[in-house]
Amino acid sequence: MFLKDRVYIIAEIGGNFTTFDEAKKLIDTARDCGVDAVKLQTYRADTIASREAMFDMENTGICSQKELFRKYEIGKELHKEVFSYIEAQGLDWFSTPSHESDVDMLEELGVKMHKIGSDDATNLPFLRYVARTRKPILLSTGMCTMSEVREAVDAIVGEGNPDLVLLHAVTSYPTHPEDVNLAAMQAMKREFPEISIGYSDHTIGTTACLCAAVMGARVIEKHFTYDKQAEGPDHMLSADPKEMRFLVQGIREFEQMRGAGIKMPAKGERTTRLNNRKSVVLTADKKAGARLSADDLAVKRPGTGIAPKFLEQLVGRRLVRDLEADAVLRWEDLQ
Structure with missing residues (x-):
């Protein structure tokens, strides 16, 4: 699934659709942009947030988390339909579960790997539960200190699942340039040399993702939309088709340009x-x-x-x- 010399590019569409037709439009466009995978978000309002949980971010304003999640949660049948369509397009598919019951549903649908969001990076019982599926795990580390990342790694690997990718992330929506801190991604690589490192992006634009690829990210995750002005909190920080195509092409060109690291005359x-x-x-x-x-x-x-x-x-x-x-x-x- 992950190739040594090729960055794995994920189009995150979770939260940017509530119907199959909307999802199909996103998937078709993402496929045409050349991404490797399309990812969803799997949650239920009743299991992800209490009545007291509030959002207070640029992309949401101040509002009830539970009510916003309820508006964008999707059921098992729509998951199944969307996953089937993604696979038919020749793309990988998976999701971010937020509760043990979400994991169980994804397992029933035949998911091949799991993404864990930054909100659960310190939820050690949940990390262990996901690790026991023995599926590859992508772990976002937004809001984490290095010691918290270590605890998460130990929890997952301690369950006998070393198939892990750590994603640097910043849980600000959108993330501003001065907060991106891509050097933290390299710090995690030094701390965990045996683990692949990537980047999950919440900035506006593609610069951060391109820089992350150059700095060694093996996986790039970017929210994706067909219209930045569409209703929903994540559309504004998502790449539109023009940006995603530019991002994919830029990373693939970089991979060609990177070379083998041996100073020698080029063929030309x-x-x-x-x-x-x-x-x-x-x-x-x-x-x-x-x-x-x-x-x-x-x-x-x-x-x-x-x-x-x-x-x-x-x-x-x-x-x-x-x-x-x-x-x-x-x-x-x-x-």
């Missing part, structure tokens, strides 16, 4: 190494037997002759044949 430099480098040449016509002085020698293109680093070694050598000015010297021309 095989000819230019000869044409654009320089060699030692004669400054004037010279006869066979002539002894070369420093004034007889210059350095010019092309690089098909004796390299300039040997210039001083040529002073005092004799020519074995007549040569004209600008002739590129080769070792066989000298004695």
Whole structure:
């Protein structure tokens, strides 16, 4: 599922649809953008939030969490229909469960991996429950300290499930540039060198995701919408089709550009190494037997002759044949 040299790109559509037709439109467009997977959010208002829980964020304003979740929760049959359609498009599918009953439902539907949101990153009993499915886990770490990330890792791995990806995230909607802190992603990689690291994004635009890929993210998750002005809290911070296509193409181009990390001439430099480098040449016509002085020698293109680093070694050598000015010297021309 995750390839060593290829960033895994997820279009998160949870919260951006409530009907199959809306989901289908998102899936079709995400497929055309070239993503690897489409992800949902699986929750029920009654099990994710109490009556006292409130939102107070830019994208929601102040409102009841339970009422907002109730508005966007989707049932098992719609999950099944949407997952089936995603798979038919040749894309991976999975979801973010928020309760043990959500996990059970996703397991019944045949999910191949689970995403755990930042809100449950310190919910150790839940982490252990998900870990016992023995499915790969993507864990968002928004709001976490490093010690809390360690506790989460220990809980999951301690259940015998090492198939884990840690996602740096910032639980602000939207996340502003000064809060992104992509270096924390690399800090987690240093802390957990055996675990793959990725980035779950809540910024507006694609810059953070592109930078995260360059900085070593193996997984990129980005909210996705067909219309930033659509009703719903996540549309404003989601990538639209133009942005997602730009993001996917940018990451794939980066992967081509990244190379193997060995400093060596590129294939395209095989000819230019000869044409654009320089060699030692004669400054004037010279006869066979002539002894070369420093004034007889210059350095010019092309690089098909004796390299300039040997210039001083040529002073005092004799020519074995007549040569004209600008002739590129080769070792066989000298004695």
